[in-house]
Each structure stands twice: as C-alpha cells, then as structure tokens.
Amino acid sequence: MPELPEVETVARSLKKLEGQTVHAIHFRRGGLREPFPVELVAQLPGQLLRRVGRRSKYLLLEFPAGTLIVHLGMSGSVRLARADEAPAKHDHMDIDFGGPGLGQARLRLRDPRRFGVVAWQPTGHSSRHLEGLGPEPLDPGFDGEVLHAALQRRGSPIKVAIMDPRVVVGVGNIYASEALHAAGIDPRKRANSLSRARAVRLAGDIQRILRDAIARGGSTLRDFHGVDGNVGTYAQQHAKVYGRAGEPCETCGTTIKNTILGGRASAWCPTCQKR
C-alpha cells in the first residue's frame, strides 16, 4: 500500500465519479480493522458524490449526508470493476454509481490483509480517524520551520518521527527512507538533534520525493495497483535505498545497510547519510 502518493493517485482517478449518484453499496463481510458502517446499505443509495478527496492516507468520498472514509491499510486497493465481474476472494465492498456521462460504474475495494478501514463521518461530526493529524506535506502550511518545530519534543530516531502522522502525514516507510537518503541524514539520528538547516533540507526532500512519486503514479508493490489496473513505477525504478539493502549505493558504492527502527526495516547508506 499505499502511502500518500498511492492514495493521491487513487483519489485523482476517482474524480471521474464526482457528480454520480449511488445506486447501491454492498459489504461482503462484517468489517476490516473495524466493523463496516452497515447503516450505509440503507442510507447511501440516492446520495450524490460531491467530491473525492484525500487527507493523510485516507481517501474521502464526500456526500451530502456525510463522508465515507477509506483507508487502504497495507494491502488495500480500489478499482473500477465491470458490472458482470464476479467479486474475488478479498473483494469486500462495492459501491455502484450511475449518472450522466459515465453510465454504470462499480467501485470495488479489495484488501487481502484486512488492515484497512471503511468508516462513515456524518456531516457536522468529526472523525477520530482524522482528528489530531499533522500537516499535509504538500500543503503551504508545511515547511522546514514547521518540521523543525515539531521535531523539538521528539527523542526518537528521525525516521520514526517523520513517519508519525502527528509530525507530518502521509510519509510511510518507502518515502521516509528515500527522503532521509536524499537529505543525507542517518535515520537513527535523534529527531530533536536535527539542526534547523537540515530540517529545512529534509522538508524540501520529502516534498520533492512525494511530488515525484505522484507524477509517476505512485509505487506498485505486491498487490497495489491503480484504479484502472495501471501500475506505478516509483519504488522499483527510482528508489535509492528502499528495498535495496545489500546492494551498492548508486551514489557512492557503499553497501546499503538495513536497520530496524520503530519495528520497521530501514534501508540507508552509511556513507551518504550522516548523524
């Protein structure tokens, strides 16, 4: 899955559904990480999809009555299925749309590992999934100063800190690894020991790498794919360290190391990345 660039790619692909009306919603099991909002089976039909958006790694489908919040977890994906296509083993939810221009469209959610979430946020209510989230890395409210300030209270390794959505959202294991390599920062370095200047550089590299990944349609790993079955190419073709432990660094030839930080594999170059 799905880090920010992948979810952004999906959200952009689903923009074509804006203005369509829901005919039906089907759930094929009780839930994923939490129970499905089964009340939608009765409430969602007839609702107009006003807007498709994204906050952090959450896909947002906005209707007059509320917002459907979808998180793809580790292995989730969304695609537009043909009406006659039988659901596969891990296809857990369908939303059927119809309206001007598109004819029929069926949005189908697949999630083998079931770490994803589907939640309903009625209009006028907040959602615990969206509360407490930090800044969007690609919004004007995020820059090196903001990042540096957020790191001051953090004694954890810098890689763990930038993957914490209270610091900045949407930076998962691939892009955290890549941004730290680009910025020349040892992922084990304590977050609150990073100078202002290096925080400014890191913020810029996070933004550049995320933008680049979005432009390439995200990364396709294992079973992630785009809405129309297309594949992104970022991690396989452009990653400098992620997934390359044991290989020589492209920049300097040093063997890429793998260190466990915050319970996650962290690939880094001991020569290019300094404390």
Place this chain on the structure above:
DNA sequence: CGCTGACCCTGACGGC
C-alpha cells in the same frame, strides 16, 4: 507525555 514492542491478517517469496 513520549517511546518501544506486540499485534491485527494473508500472501509472496526464498531456502531446503
């Protein structure tokens, strides 16, 4: 309050 590690679940892959 912050940090660490365990955990949720299935499938893919490599070694034997």
Place this chain on the structure above:
DNA sequence: TGCCGTCAGGGTCAGC
C-alpha cells in the same frame, strides 16, 4: 513440487 520460515506499504494499544 511442496513445506516452512520470514517478511511486507500502517495504525493502535498496553506497558514502561
């Protein structure tokens, strides 16, 4: 070919 161990993009929670 098949069996088994290991690992995987995320988020949450208990325990310290």
